Amino acid sequence: MAGIAAARRVLEIGADVTVFERMDQIGGTWIYTDEVGVDRYGLPIHTSMYSGLRTNLPKEVMGYPDFPIPVQHDSYIASEDILSFLHLYAVRYGIEKHIKFEHNVLQVLPAADGRWIVEVENLVENVKQQYSFDFLLVCNGHYHTPNVPDLQGNNIFQGQQLHSHDYRCAVHYKDKAVLVIGAGPSGMDIALELTKRARYVTISHHMDRLNFPLPSNLHQQPDVAQLTETGAKFTNGQEQAFDVVLYCTGFRYNFPFLNSGCGIRVQDNHVQPLYKHCININHPTMAFIGLPFYVCAAQMMDLQVRFCLKYFTGQLVLPPRKVMLDDMLLEMEDRLHRGFKKRHAHMMGSEQGRYYDDLAKTAEIETIAPVMTKLHNESSQRFVDDLIHFREDVFKIVDDDNFEYVTNNGSNSGTNNGL
Numbered sequence: 089m090a091g092i093a094a095a096r097r098v099l100e101i102g103a104d105v106t107v108f109e110r111m112d113q114i115g116g117t118w119i120y121t122d123e124v125g126v127d128r129y130g131l132p133i134h135t136s137m138y139s140g141l142r143t144n145l146p147k148e149v150m151g152y153p154d155f156p157i158p159v160q161h162d163s164y165i166a167s168e169d170i171l172s173f174l175h176l177y178a179v180r181y182g183i184e185k186h187i188k189f190e191h192n193v194l195q196v197l198p199a200a201d202g203r204w205i206v207e208v209e210n211l212v213e214n215v216k217q218q219y220s221f222d223f224l225l226v227c228n229g230h231y232h233t234p235n236v237p238d239l240q241g242n243n244i245f246q247g248q249q250l251h252s253h254d255y256r257c258a259v260h261y262k263d264k265a266v267l268v269i270g271a272g273p274s275g276m277d278i279a280l281e282l283t284k285r286a287r288y289v290t291i292s293h294h295m296d297r298l299n300f301p302l303p304s305n306l307h308q309q310p311d312v313a314q315l316t317e318t319g320a321k322f323t324n325g326q327e328q329a330f331d332v333v334l335y336c337t338g339f340r341y342n343f344p345f346l347n348s349g350c351g352i353r354v355q356d357n358h359v360q361p362l363y364k365h366c367i368n369i370n371h372p373t374m375a376f377i378g379l380p381f382y383v384c385a386a387q388m389m390d391l392q393v394r395f396c397l398k399y400f401t402g403q404l405v406l407p408p409r410k411v412m413l414d415d416m417l418l419e420m421e422d423r424l425h426r427g428f429k430k431r432h433a434h435m436m437g438s439e440q441g442r443y444y445d446d447l448a449k450t451a452e453i454e455t456i457a458p459v460m461t462k463l464h465n466e467s468s469q470r471f472v473d474d475l476i477h478f479r480e481d482v483f484k485i486v487d488d489d490n491f492e493y494v495t496n497n498g499s500n501s502g503t504n505n506g507l
């Protein structure tokens with residue numbers, strides 16, 4: 089999503105653009121493969137897509153600002169439909185001819201003249217090549233490097249352990265006892281799918297107890313205190329036996345191709361130092377597109393690219409380095425004061441509207457329509473309130489400020505909930 093959004097806007101201003109893509113097609117994490125582990129080139133599998141996935145956000149907030157997802161009745165659609173949409177976008181803006189597929193970026197480093205040296209490997213021909221660019225946009229996503237907690241006892245558990253990155257379908261877990269650690273969107277989604285095949289599923293989390301009806305073979309437990317040879321012991325003292333431990337514990341930002349000279353570090357999942365979550369303060373001709381999460385992703389990526397290009401093209405001048413650093417530090421201090429953890433540095437959620445407006449105001453560009461934030465937040469709450477049925481909701485965008493329910497299976501079914 090981020091790479092093609094960046095390429096489209098760069099082409100729009102008449103500049104040259106080159107996109108390096110490790111895979112053989114557009115789509116990134118939306119591409120499904122049965123493969124796990126490494127690919128035919130010996131590189132880690134990039135995608136975390138699992139079979140049968142439907143979006144956990146309505147399609148109405150998942151399109152680009154001026155290129156929505158094509159009309160269909162359902163709001164929550166199949167991953168294949170998102171992949172098709174991304175191909176349509178690339179065709180519409182003539183992006184594909186600017187993409188070097190099956191090219192793996194090995195290293196990025198700053199040159200003495202202020203440009204960027206990018207070393208890549210042409211995977212098909214097994215040839216290493218070097219390129220030079222004036223500006224660099226990092227668009228490699230953040231759903232590819234698993235975050236796996238170091239649980240006590242993980243070295244003695246005799247069953248299978250895997251991260252959701254390597255989960256593909258429930259059929260492999262028929263009649264097994266599965267412990268799912270983590271109750272985020274993927275954890276809940278996968279746990280529900282597993283109940284159709286597994287003997288029983290236990291989901292371990294530290295959120296408030298889920299109070300809506302769950303399948304009879306899906307149970308809840310608090311955090312895992314330790315793994316044992318045959319299962320897990322929880323912080324409430326209870327112990328259960330399991331065949332499989334499935335970590336749905338999120339992902340880590342990872343940029344193995346960035347040379348230390350790029351001046352970027354990742355500490356407790358905080359990518360820094362960045363101005364407005366995108367521009368590299370140490371080398372401001374480099375920017376990151378798509379880092380914030382719990383957002384209207386494609387909309388935000390487009391906004392971030394437009395923000396960066398205002399400075400890259402010289403239409404606006406960036407503030408002094410100290411001012412940019414202070415801006416980043418003040419925002420982080422505010423987050424910590426309000427109870428966020430450092431690892432939540434790029435988490436938006438209900439904060440996203442404020443972030444979009446700040447980018448737009450700072451760079452004097454058009455912001456994201458407020459209805460997108462409103463619908464994103466409403467649908468996220470519906471996920472929390474009714475995990476089993478929230479995907480039956482159907483929404484309609486009325487205008488830049490309002491949406492309405494076409495179908496709503498919540499307690500207010502039949503009412504007009506346009507905000």
